[in-house]
Each structure stands twice: as C-alpha cells, then as structure tokens.
C-alpha cells in the first residue's frame with residue numbers, strides 16, 4: 409500500500425517506526441528544514457520499543473502532485489493544523505483513501521471530513537511519549553505505546569484491516585475497532601481532565617497530589633467530561649474515572665501534560681482550543697454545565713494567553 413504520513417514529529421515518526429519494518433511504500437509529507445534533513449540523512453527515530461532506526465521513506469515531499477493519490481493518509485500534525493493541512497493536501501486523498509487522524513481530542517476527524525469532502529475518514533488515537541529532538545529526529549521513550557482506529561458504524565474496510573496488521577507486526581499494538589469513539593473519548597477525558605487541573609492550579613502532579621481539594625478538582629473535570637461524552641452518545645466504562653485518578657497519582661511528581669508544558673513555555677500556536685475550548689463549545693451547544701472544565705479554560709486564558 410502507499411502509506412503517507414503527514415508530519416515528521418513525535419507521532420508521525422513513532423507510527424513510521426512500526427511501518428518501516430513492513431516493506432510497504434512509506435511516503436513522508438514534510439516541509440522546509442524537516443524535509444531537507446530527512447532527505448539528507450534519513451528520518452531518525454530513537455525508541456526503546458521500536459528500536460533505533462533511520463527510516464528512509466520512498467518519497468519525502470510537500471508537493472501534492474508529486475505525492476499523488478495515497479491508499480492511506482495518517483495525520484501526525486498538531487490538532488490546530490488539521491484543517492489547514494487537509495486543505496493543502498486534498499489532492500493526495502482519493503475516494504477510497506483511508507484517512508486516520510491521531511491527534512488528541514475529539515474534533516479532528518470531523519475537521520478532516522469538512523476540509524477534504526472525500527476519502528474514508530476514520531477516528532483514531534495513539535498513546536506514546538515521543539518528541540522532536542531536532543527536525544527529522546524523534547525520540548520515543550518508555551513503554552507506553554498503543555494505538556487504535558476505526559469507524560463507529562462498524563463498517564469493514566480492507567485497508568484499515570491491513571494497516572492494523574502492519575502496525576501490530578511492526579511493534580505498535582493497534583486495535584481496529586468499532587468501539588473507537590469510546591476509546592477516543594476515554595483518552596480525551598484523561599488528557600483534558602489532567603490538563604485542566606495542571607493549568608487551573610499551575611502545578612505538576614506533585615503539587616496536585618498535596619491537597620484533597622486539588623484531587624477533587626481533577627475528579628470534577630472527569631465528571632464533566634463523562635457527562636459530555638454521554639451527551640454525544642458515548643458511554644465510558646464503569647470505574648474508569650477512579651482508575652485515572654489512581655494512575656494520576658502514580659505519575660512522577662514532575663509529570664504534566666504536553667498542553668500544560670506548551671502553555672507554560674509560551675508556545676503559540678498550542679492545542680488549548682482543540683483540547684479544552686472544544687469541550688466548552690460542545691457543552692454550550694448541548695446546554696450542559698461543565699463547571700470544572702469551564703473554570704480551568706477561563707483561568708488558563710487569563711493566566712497564559714494574555
């Protein structure tokens with residue numbers, strides 16, 4: 409299959425590390441300095457789980473004409489870029505191209521659908537800890553590594569089945585599942601709830617754990633987000649909130665989410681709107697109160713976005 413990955417960053421390189429072993433035709437959509445670096449010395453991935461490797465895509469390009477129509481397009485850019493990249497690379501998506509967004513949050517599949525108007529758009533997610541060391545060079549650390557994608561209507565798609573097998577065989581445990589929306593929302597509840605709590609108190613895990621009130625705030629964000637998931641017809645598993653509170657407390661004291669780190673570091677653009685703003689907007693549309701998430705959103709804008 410002609411598999412395109414858009415974005416040579418943390419997620420893109422991690423997925424590429426698993427595809428690399430398959431011998432499938434891997435195409436990297438990258439631009440500017442990143443494109444240049446990968447062309448010169450390959451796409452470098454250091455990974456405990458996937459191995460250290462220099463990936464050599466058959467093509468590295470930012471020209472839709474040169475890329476041509478792909479069988480699969482994996483979106484590995486940040487969520488704020490999804491609309492723009494889909495418009496930019498529309499022509500690499502044909503009627504049957506399988507498009508898989510892997511961003512955090514619940515908004516990007518819909519955004520890809522709106523921007524592309526074609527292709528077969530799945531919902532997707534990934535758990536990993538990966539970051540750019542320098543352009544074209546990514547480090548993936550730890551053992552957290554799993555992904556999933558699928559269609560909530562449970563339709564069969566041959567390319568999706570093949571891709572899941574390729575990724576599994578390549579060392580990235582991947583589910584192709586009709587339960588994908590539940591899994592996307594489950595991850596979203598954790599990442600959004602944790603981010604809201606770090607941002608509201610301007611503290612990492614250690615500080616939050618010092619006080620019952622702060623841990624109760626975390627629980628409050630999970631309650632908000634579970635009700636929001638319910639409002640779009642998604643039911644989260646029993647006991648998931650307490651499991652996430654326990655996992656939160658097992659993290660190292662200095663740990664936080666990438667959104668908190670980005671806002672703290674003054675990085676613009678960042679994923680605040682896609683990760684927290686999107687919940688506030690959806691709650692508004694549904695006439696739902698999500699007081700903890702809304703308070704965190706307001707405080708974050710006041711504290712970090714002035």
Ligand SMILES: NC(=O)C1=CN([C@@H]2O[C@H](COP(=O)(O)OP(=O)(O)OC[C@H]3O[C@@H](n4cnc5c(N)ncnc54)[C@H](OP(=O)(O)O)[C@@H]3O)[C@@H](O)[C@H]2O)C=CC1
Pocket residue numbers: 414415416417418419420437438439440442470484485486487489493496510511512534535536537538539540543666679
């Ligand atoms: N990193 C992680 O471990 C995890 C991240 N996520 C989520 O996955 C998403 C991606 O995050 P992450 O991989 O960290 O992001 P990175 O910033 O590491 O990578 C994004 C990549 O997209 C590229 N890109 C953006 N726009 C374009 C374009 N128009 N053409 C070509 N390339 C483009 C960037 O290239 P350039 O350098 O040229 O800007 C960059 O290489 C986010 O939603 C994040 O929340 C989810 C789970 C884990």
Ligand SMILES: CC(C)(CO)C(=O)C(=O)O
Pocket residue numbers: 512534535536537599665666667
């Ligand atoms: C949950 C985690 C750390 C890993 O997937 C993540 O998605 C992030 O920080 O962006």
